Amino acid sequence: MTEVTKVETTLKDWETDQEVRWCPGCGDYAILKAVQRTLPQIGADPANTVFVSGIGCSSRFPYYMETYGFHTIHGRAPAFATGVKLANPDLDVWLVTGDGDGLSIGGNHLMHVLRRNVNMQIMLFNNEIYGLTKGQYSPTSREGTKSPSTPIGSVDHPARPCAFALGSGARFVARGFDVSKKLPEVLIAAHEHKGAAFIEIFQNCIVYNKDVFDDFAAPKGAEDQQLWVEHGEPLLYAGGTRGLSLDRENCCLKIVEVVDGDWEAAGVAVHDVKNRALAHMLVELRFGEFPMALGVLYNDPHPTLEEGVAAERAAATKGKDASLAKLLGKGQTWTVEAEGGPHL
């Protein structure tokens, strides 16, 4: 894999001539802008960047990025992206999926791209609903969600994307939300991570599942329910008046009040991005009762699939030549002479 040189671009360089066709007010617009703002910051090269998506509202994303783009089929984007990366590991691949695409029809592929640790950024737009098919409940919809396919409320239990990612062996798990100013920071961290970087982005579907994330993502007054984690920093929120402490007895996190900023006295835990157990606790925090843990929850790099494949190839091909003639005539052969009769 060659070192990629940084390219100078502006936000405009990443916009296509195609009309953006999401519903007015959709959270996807904010995410698109955040990504278009992020790419110049990281010095990305449009010609070397590939956006791969599945099916759904979020998966229209590649059409609006002036890069290489592949809008594939429902749920399978991770498999296409894996093929792209194995064929050309130098490409900078961003995968765009949603809660239905990534966790329902494509759950299997998402699991495997994470465990294989293919080097790419995976953005899962979670709006807890099927938007493009007009509002059916999704695998992340909360119990009791009323939708055209669940008119008296859904009864099945929702999947938690970040818990799924950790359980699948992801080495980078982060969270953000559509209108958050901090989203580019999270995306930059994901891009810096070598391996499969999983980012759950809460996204407001204003038509079919409006404002379901208002508890922590409302434009005003919800900041107190956001816990932006940072490596080496205490798990504080609500302006530092509350924090999360390790409940050693029950092996989970508990909320503690912090008096006069003395978080140490309150026993607030310090975030460690390499602590997998802590990451598991952060992504399992019950919604509503606890703040929403946001930012880079887990980041512990590990060799990637491409590196493994390249190393194996180097070892297996050492000293071997690729002679087709030799390959075709391999094994036990015999020669028929012109006069007839075989000769061993």
Added chain:
Amino acid sequence: MATKAAENPASISTESAPDAVVVRFAGDSGDGMQLTGGQFTLSTALAGNDLATFPDFPAEIRAPQGTLFGVSAFQINFGSREISTAGDEPDVLVAMNPAALKVNLDALKPGGLIIADTGEFTKRNLDKAKYDTNPLEDGSLARWDVLAFDISALTIEAVKPFGLGNKDALRSKNMWTLGLALWMFDRDRQPIVDWLKAKFKTKPEIADANIAALNAGHAYGETAELSGPLKKVHIDPVPAEPGLYRTITGAEAVSLGLVAGAQLAGLPMFFGGYPITPASSILHYLVRLKEFGITTFQAEDEIAAICAAIGASYAGQLGVTSSSGPGIALKGEAMGLAIMTELPLVIVNSQRGGPSTGLPTKTEQSDLYQAVYGRNGDAPLPVIAASSPGDVFECAIEACRIAVEYMTPVMLLTDGYIANAAEPWKVPDPDTFKPFTVKFLQQKNATDAEGNPRLLPYKRDAKGARPWIKPGTPGLMHRIGGIEKQVDTGNIDYSPDNHQAMTDARRDKIEGIARDIPLQGVTLGEEGGKLAVVGWGSTFGPIRRAVDNCRNRGLDVSHIHFRHIWPLPANSGELLRKYDKILVPEMNTGQFKTVLRDQLLVDARPYTKTSGQPFKIAELEAAIELALAE
């Protein structure tokens, strides 16, 4: 078939008789019959005979010992003339236990020879095979010659010096039997000895025990005071075109053909697969060829296997995926995407008995509808069918060529019979292959109204193919996907006229391939007459032999065998209309017959079989005679 077949010959037979022998090795699935058969095949090929084989084994890996459903068999037909099938009826049946005898007895030629291991004809094994009395003793085998002796005891005796326990010693029984067979047919033991030494390099005592068993079996034939049925038979080498030969199975040939195809295209190959019988062997073969620029990827499922291959094609490699019917069904949606995004891809289907899980280890040709019609929307793709293990090599190269020249997925059909069967193969010289080197688009391919360079990702060439653009190429960023594309620009476009134009363009591109493939010839016989027997795929051997036999009896019948199923060669209709009748033997319920009727408006009649077994020559001869008599 190793012999040189003249173009459009009148006959393939030679005079000399007896010129061919059919031997069937049958035993328990743990007895190593496939190995025995494989090594006997090698020695037969080395002796210069033409041959065809038919491995017939259960789906269970280790079925309970001694049971009827656990019987594994390997049939080989070899001769001093052209051999086109594994043979209808064995002349010799080697039965390693009562179940093997029972399952295979019906096929044995009247007067044929049974070689049986009496050591396995115990009360217990007879019960398992549902024999009330011992058939070796009750006179029920009177129609055949029987040679029964205690192979188990003789093997144990032979390997005694190597200190193996009885259980391990009995594992060499297959080598003892092979030794006897090598004696019977006057074969050289040395290649087998070499192979055993290489195979058990790290366990020389096992190699020595097996070699001792092999030699003992051979010596038994040579020295035992045998009267009656055990005779030494010598089959002369077949006259063959000069050159270097090897034996090849269909799975090997398809792998080699893909390697050659990728080289001729000048591309690295990406192979996405998922384990499935009988297609897995292609993955196993290619994984060892990394030095040829091949990346193999065992995906999480069939869908991911094809999707990753398409992803690799998108990134500029030759994407290949392979499976069998049930897996191909799962890949259908992704094939549609490859058709829509017009990316090259080779899909190999090693067909097996269906529907559903069906008969995983048995052969059938019942995925032809699936190949030609089995996708949503108007989604045409070229379909090529191989007729024999050796033929798959050329077909695989042709599939690669069409895929990259037309920017399309191509389906290559083989089947369980072709995948597993072996035949002598004249090793081709790669210098004689015609390259079809791919050129990726490097700069914008059009100009806009103001005369500025512009990229049109769906601008078509004379063949109707769009350019192949590798991500990473500066200045050519563009988006593709499964939503209907606008003519030329490839942008999303749902408008009525555009969908009509793009549907037509996709159809015309595939139909146009008919102008770029050879005209359909007559495989055996005349161009016109009373009856054409039309085949495709692995029915080639039995049809060829049956038609030849009928022609030798003076019947007006010819054999036409199709490689290109979709599109059909341009002259297909004209050719078939030169015959009064058209008979289409297929191992399905008449699928190619339907395609011929639909595409050519000819009165093609079906002759079908779905038993999981290849056609017998005699069945086809009877069908030909009936068709001519009607």
